[in-house]
Amino acid sequence: MAHKKNRNVGIIGIGQTKYSSHREDVNQPELVHEAVRAALDDAGLTMNDIDCIVHGNMELFEMIHQPDCWHTLGSGALGKDSIRITTGGTVGATTACAADNLVASGMYDVVMAIGFEKLQEGHTTGGITNMADPLWFRNLQTGALTGSKAYDLIREFGEERAKNVSLMYRIIMDKHASKNPLAHRAFGLEFEQIPDLINTSPKLVGDLKLIEMCSQSDGACVVIFACEKKAKELSKKPVWVRDHITVHREETFVIFGYDKKYPFPQTHRFAAKHLYERNNIKKPLDYFDVFEMYDPASWWAVDWIRDFFQLEGDEHLKLVENKEIMIGGKMPMNPSGGVIASNPIGATALVRVAEAALQVRGDAGDHQIPTEVNHALASGFGGTMWTVLMMLEKELNW
Amino acid sequence: MAEYWGVKVEDIFNTMQERFRVEGAKGVDATFGYDIAGAGKWKLTVKNDTMKIEKTDDLAGCASTMIADSETFVGVNIGKVDGTNAFMSGKVKVDGDLGAFGKTSKMFKKYVPAKKEMTTADYIQDMFSTLVERFQPKAAAGLDATITYNIGGEGGGIWTAHIKDGKCELKTGKPDKPTTALNINEAKDWVDVMLGKSDPFSLLSAGKASIEGETGLALKLGEIFAKYVAPVQEFGVRDYILDMFSTLVQRFQPAAAADLDATITYDIGGKDGGVWTATIKGGKCTLKEGQPDKPTTKLCINEAKDWVDVMLGKSDPFSLLSAGKASIEGETGLALKLGEIFSKYVPPTGGGTPEQELLVLKKTISVNMRYATGPVMGKFLHMMKEKKIYTNKCPKCGRVHLPAREVCAECRIPATEWLEVGPKGQVRYMEYVYYASPDPLTGETRETPYGMINILLDGCVGNDTFAHYIRRDQIDRIKNGNNDVSGTRVRPVWSDKPTGSVFDIKYFEIDE
Numbered sequence: 001m002a003h004k005k006n007r008n009v010g011i012i013g014i015g016q017t018k019y020s021s022h023r024e025d026v027n028q029p030e031l032v033h034e035a036v037r038a039a040l041d042d043a044g045l046t047m048n049d050i051d052c053i054v055h056g057n058m059e060l061f062e063m064i065h066q067p068d069c070w071h072t073l074g075s076g077a078l079g080k081d082s083i084r085i086t087t088g089g090t091v092g093a094t095t096a097c098a099a100d101n102l103v104a105s106g107m108y109d110v111v112m113a114i115g116f117e118k119l120q121e122g123h124t125t126g127g128i129t130n131m132a133d134p135l136w137f138r139n140l141q142t143g144a145l146t147g148s149k150a151y152d153l154i155r156e157f158g159e160e161r162a163k164n165v166s167l168m169y170r171i172i173m174d175k176h177a178s179k180n181p182l183a184h185r186a187f188g189l190e191f192e193q194i195p196d197l198i199n200t201s202p203k204l205v206g207d208l209k210l211i212e213m214c215s216q217s218d219g220a221c222v223v224i225f226a227c228e229k230k231a232k233e234l235s236k237k238p239v240w241v242r243d244h245i246t247v248h249r250e251e252t253f254v255i256f257g258y259d260k261k262y263p264f265p266q267t268h269r270f271a272a273k274h275l276y277e278r279n280n281i282k283k284p285l286d287y288f289d290v291f292e293m294y295d296p297a298s299w300w301a302v303d304w305i306r307d308f309f310q311l312e313g314d315e316h317l318k319l320v321e322n323k324e325i326m327i328g329g330k331m332p333m334n335p336s337g338g339v340i341a342s343n344p345i346g347a348t349a350l351v352r353v354a355e356a357a358l359q360v361r362g363d364a365g366d367h368q369i370p371t372e373v374n375h376a377l378a379s380g381f382g383g384t385m386w387t388v389l390m391m392l393e394k395e396l397n398w
Numbered sequence: 399m400a401e402y403w404g405v406k407v408e409d410i411f412n413t414m415q416e417r418f419r420v421e422g423a424k425g426v427d428a429t430f431g432y433d434i435a436g437a438g439k440w441k442l443t444v445k446n447d448t449m450k451i452e453k454t455d456d457l458a459g460c461a462s463t464m465i466a467d468s469e470t471f472v473g474v475n476i477g478k479v480d481g482t483n484a485f486m487s488g489k490v491k492v493d494g495d496l497g498a499f500g501k502t503s504k505m506f507k508k509y510v511p512a513k514k515e516m517t518t519a520d521y522i523q524d525m526f527s528t529l530v531e532r533f534q535p536k537a538a539a540g541l542d543a544t545i546t547y548n549i550g551g552e553g554g555g556i557w558t559a560h561i562k563d564g565k566c567e568l569k570t571g572k573p574d575k576p577t578t579a580l581n582i583n584e585a586k587d588w589v590d591v592m593l594g595k596s597d598p599f600s601l602l603s604a605g606k607a608s609i610e611g612e613t614g615l616a617l618k619l620g621e622i623f624a625k626y627v628a629p630v631q632e633f634g635v636r637d638y639i640l641d642m643f644s645t646l647v648q649r650f651q652p653a654a655a656a657d658l659d660a661t662i663t664y665d666i667g668g669k670d671g672g673v674w675t676a677t678i679k680g681g682k683c684t685l686k687e688g689q690p691d692k693p694t695t696k697l698c699i700n701e702a703k704d705w706v707d708v709m710l711g712k713s714d715p716f717s718l719l720s721a722g723k724a725s726i727e728g729e730t731g732l733a734l735k736l737g738e739i740f741s742k743y744v745p746p747t748g749g750g751t752p753e754q755e756l757l758v759l760k761k762t763i764s765v766n767m768r769y770a771t772g773p774v775m776g777k778f779l780h781m782m783k784e785k786k787i788y789t790n791k792c793p794k795c796g797r798v799h800l801p802a803r804e805v806c807a808e809c810r811i812p813a814t815e816w817l818e819v820g821p822k823g824q825v826r827y828m829e830y831v832y833y834a835s836p837d838p839l840t841g842e843t844r845e846t847p848y849g850m851i852n853i854l855l856d857g858c859v860g861n862d863t864f865a866h867y868i869r870r871d872q873i874d875r876i877k878n879g880n881n882d883v884s885g886t887r888v889r890p891v892w893s894d895k896p897t898g899s900v901f902d903i904k905y906f907e908i909d910e
Contacts, residue, residue: 024758063761134769135779136801136900140850140865147829151878187487200491204833210486250807254800254861256827256852258880262860 003243003278005104008396010231010238011357012110013043013224019184019342022120023218028062029074032116032220035347036075039112039222043234047076050224051108056085056095057116057346060127067116075114088131089144089294089382090246091115092221092350096378096390097244099225110226110234115350119216124345131383145213147206148256149299154207157314163207167194169320170212170298170340176327177337179367184217184342212298212340219344221351228396239357239376242398243279244390247271248383255385268307268379271387276310279391279398285309285331289373290359292352294381295338305333308379308389327369335359335367349380353390360394400436402472407437410475410509414442414451419667421698422504423447430502431463431493434471444505462494475509508669510636516628519553521589525626526557526568532624533559533566541622543577543615551584561622579610592626636670638706642743643674643685650676650683654738660694662732670702678739696727709743777816778802782902785892787820787855787864800855800862801900820855822909825885826863827852828876849873851906853888866890867905875908 015038017023023031040046053075055068064070068077068084075082083102087094092115099113128144153162171191177183189197201209231238247267255264272284281287293308295301305325306316319325325333334340336355339348356376358364374395380388400406411432423444432440439457443450457463466474470489473479484490492499516524526547538561546558558576560567572579582588583606590596601607609616643664655678663675675693677684689696699705700723708715718724726733771779774790778801781788790813791798792806799806799813806813829850848870852863868876868888879885888906896902 133801134767135771135775137865140867145831145833148827151827185483187483189487193488196491197488200488200493201486202496202832204831206830211488254863256863256865257854257859257861258826258878259854259860260881264861 003245006106007104008228008231009100009103009225009241010228010235011223011241011353011392012226012231012235012238013039013045013112013222014354014357015039015042015222016182016347016351016354017219017221018182019217019219019344021184021215021217023118024120028064028067028116028118028121029071031118031218032071032074032114033076035116035220035222036112036114039224043224045110045224045234047080049234050076050080050110050112052081052083052102052111053077054083054085054095054098054102054111054113055116056087056091056114056350058086058088058091058127060122060130061124061345062118062122071114071116075112081108087382088128088386089296089345090349090380090386090388091346091382092348093244093294093353093378093380093388093390094246095350096223096225096241096353097246097388099223100241100244100390103225103227106227109230110224113223113225113350114220115222115344115347116220117344117346117348118218119344120218124216144296145205145208147204147208149297149303150207153299153303157317161317163198164194165302165317165320166212166298167197168323169295169302169325170197172320172323172326173295173298173301173334173338173340176335176367177341179327179365180336180341181366182219182342183337184219185215186337186341208297208299214296214340214343217342217344219342219347219351221344221347221354223350223354223357237361237363239360240393240396242391242393243275244388245271245275247274247387249385266307267385267387268304268381269310271389272308272310275389275391284377285311288331288375288377289371290335290356290369290376291331291333292336292356292359292376292378293333293338294349294352294379295334295340296343296381298340300381301338301340304379304381308377327367332369335364335369337367349378349382349388352378352380353392356390356392360392400468402469403476403478405472405476405509407434407468407471410472411440411451411453413509414506415449417507417509418449419505419507420447421665422501422506423449426501426505428461428498428501429459430499431457431460432471433457433463433465433493434468435466436468437471442502449505460494462492462496462499464499465491465493507667507671510669517553518551518586518589521592521628522549522553522555522585524628525589525592526555528626529557529559529568529623530566532626533561534622534624535564535566537618537621538566539564543612544573545615545619546572546576546579548572548579548581549585549588550582551586553585553589554582576611578612578615580607580616581610582607593628634670635668635703635706638709638745639666639670639672639702641745642706642709643672645743646674646676646685646740647683649741649743650678651739651741652681652683654735655683656681658739660729660732661690662736663689663693663696664705665689665696665698666702666705667698667700668702671699671705693728695729695732697724697733698727699724710745772804774802774804774813779898779900781818782900783896783898785821785896785902786818787890788816788818789858791815791817797860798858798862800858800864817857819857820853820864820890821903822887822889823853823855823858823864824879824887825851825868825876826854826880827878828868828873830873845870847873849876851876851888853906854879854885866900866903869905869907872908 015035017034057067059065059067072078085095095113099111102108102111171189174187174189177186197211201211203209276284324330327335356378359373360376376392378390426444430442441452441454470484474481542562544558544560548556556572558569587601587606591598659679661675661677665673673689675686675689704718704723789800789802792809792813794809832847849868851868852865855864877886887909889909890903890906893902893904
């Protein structure tokens with residue numbers, strides 16, 4: 001599974017809107033434009049410098065089709081080559097991968113990746129449910145809500161520890177979100193509230209509680225990718241895209257057998273393993289300085305740490321319990337507050353890349369981690385366990 | 399007792415009786431508890447359209463109890479704290495029946511704090527709380543200084559502005575040696591200076607104020623800080639409502655109501671609402687608060703704000719009616735004529751440029767769709783009609799697919815061998831669903847809680863489980879299985895009129 005690039009690609013511009021449950025003050029192109037403008041300003045470019053636009057969102061969520069056409073006024077795509085990406089939760093990450101591929105191939109020198117969503121304007125759960133096979137599972141789906149990961153963690157680590165660690169993760173994310181002025185939700189939660197929230201936060205499905213689930217946000221994110229030559233000319237601090245990997249699987253959730261003889265395929269673990277192998281990374285936990293993870297719910301998040309870092313046993317729980325995933329810890333995760341704080345789905349996974357790149361640049365503001373960031377990892381998640389991972393580097397030295 | 403935004407917790411409870419809405423309490427027979435940390439406990443009893451609120455130590459027997467701290471409770475009641483956020487973040491909790499507690503929101507008009515004049519203390523407080531935002535970095539470029547305000551008298555206090563590197567920070571108290579200290583004997587005098595009613599030189603010369611340290615800096619304060627502007631009382635919803643009804647009689651159009659003999663009641667809900675009745679007879683109109691036994695027409699508007707929007711032309715009454723935010727009792731025809739009987743309301747603040755209204759287009763999209771099943775899924779569904787669960791097997795790895803699949807996703811070869819499985823099996827995992835998500839096929843909200851089970855049908859292995867509903871009254875008896883222990887055994891309950899769908903099985907039930 002080699003991943004060959006014709007040339008190196010750097011991130012040279014990043015723009016984000018405020019994430020919010022209510023952006024009725026602007027329409028869709030206007031919201032897209034806010035992020036486009038911010039990214040162009042960040043890069044010191046104009047639309048004349050952009051060769052191609054990759055537009056990502058989930059059109060079912062707003063019930064308009066061909067959103068890349070609708071958004072042309074906001075994206076500045078008129079007269080430019082333009083490509084649309086729609087891959088569910090991973091769409092933002094896939095948009096970044098597509099932009100990277102388009103530049104690395106030599107087809108375009110500067111590509112703008114746009115992730116967008118205005119979840120208040122459609123029906124997200126309905127949209128997600130429509131992803132399921134209409135002959136089979138659509139009637140039963142409850143969107144992205146599931147209590148299965150809570151069930152798994154409670155089964156493996158006991159009720160008390162599992163519930164505590166999920167809330168601990170949630171509160172760490174809230175503390176991070178409180179440092180990010182763009183975050184949608186920052187409640188100001190304290191660790192002392194863990195026992196209370198375990199008992200009082202309303203249950204959604206099984207042991208998945210309202211406080212543990214991500215929000216539905218409006219927002220847009222734009223990241224500009226350029227070839228090595230242009231990136232060095234145009235940017236003082238380009239962030240280099242070292243590699244990315246995407247792993248999909250079939251559309252049904254065939255994961256509920258609970259039979260040790262038939263472990264179900266873990267796309268996160270599989271993707272991470274292959275990515276590290278081909279980049280010769282032996283200890284990912286030591287190698288990376290920050291990880292922006294697509295964390296739709298705190299239960300999933302806690303479990304996935306084990307897969308992404310190839311950990312065993314309860315190592316992942318300890319990382320959370322010892323607050324090693326906090327800003328200042330051994331492996332800071334989601335200094336931005338993560339998906340659990342802000343989730344404009346089409347932008348969400350691109351925000352992971354954008355925030356990881358900001359950390360590498362040292363431009364994350366109040367949520368910048370205090371130590372130097374040379375190597376960053378960003379993930380996307382969607383569908384029936386699909387994975388995208390992208391590796392970013394400060395130096396072109398691998 | 400502590401005040402938050404000028405309101406005490408007790409103010410909220412003490413006004414409950416007068417805020418009670420009989421309409422919102424119809425059919426409710428329950429007790430509700432309020433456990434407000436730092437203030438006490440209250441018990442609300444609602445029965446037969448009456449209510450009683452009492453302070454108590456014992457909340458036993460309440461259907462549900464709200465638990466919050468004083469600040470959050472007041473904040474939510476006066477609209478300073480977002481109730482949903484407070485609830486989600488655990489600052490407001492409900493012990494007991496959450497649904498029952500939800501009813502209380504309809505039982506009371508919202509609490510409106512009495513408007514009060516700003517006192518000297520309020521002004522002083524406001525002045526210093528806005529000091530940092532009034533700071534002008536350009537005017538203070540290069541300045542490294544501390545400026546202490548030592549204000550005596552009622553409402554006074556000591557504050558110090560620390561200015562350095564173009565930034566300003568305000569602290570209470572006084573450092574050892576401030577660059578400049580302003581001593582003002584009476585807070586009231588300083589308020590007058592700040593409101594432009596007096597000037598600092600008069601105070602200094604009258605001996606009512608003094609300056610220590612660098613006098614020159616004191617003279618520059620007018621540049622370093624932008625002028626203080628006292629908060630303006632906005633024309634709020636309540637003001638509009640009162641203005642609307644106080645002008646109703648003068649807006650009456652006798653020509654349009656020549657032969658009319660009618661009473662029109664406006665019942666306007668929400669914290670700013672009230673009940674008024676216009677009596678029209680002999681070409682004259684009078685207005686009274688309250689309502690007669692049988693008004694000719696009664697307009698009920700749930701939220702005063704919505705009615706203000708209608709009157710200001712930002713919204714229309716039909717939207718309110720169709721959204722269930724308003725209703726009409728009695729003669730509907732008369733309600734439709736109100737626009738002729740009364741001339742258009744013009745707000746007193748008219749003349750300025752109104753802020754542009756932000757319109758939102760609302761649509762419900764309903765699309766017919768078809769989905770060809772193909773021969774493989776087609777066979778699986780066809781066998782459902784015959785009350786059989788048929789599926790296929792990978793000839794290479796032996797995986798038994800559920801549902802039937804065209805190819806084995808792992809081996810990438812056609813799955814050609816058919817076999818019958820189930821129909822009984824064991825539950826391997828149940829999603830216990832509390833969240834009332836809409837059924838995407840009907841748009842209707844499912845009844846909760848319900849159980850979605852993943853069944854390992856007899857003859858199947860591994861993760862190829864069959865997903866379906868469990869009989870709703872059995873969800874609390876379901877045990878999940880694994881390869882060490884069997885889950886609850888279940889069997890399908892088939893529909894009488896199968897159509898070739900997975901819902902030819904209505905649901906599964908415990909096989910006992």
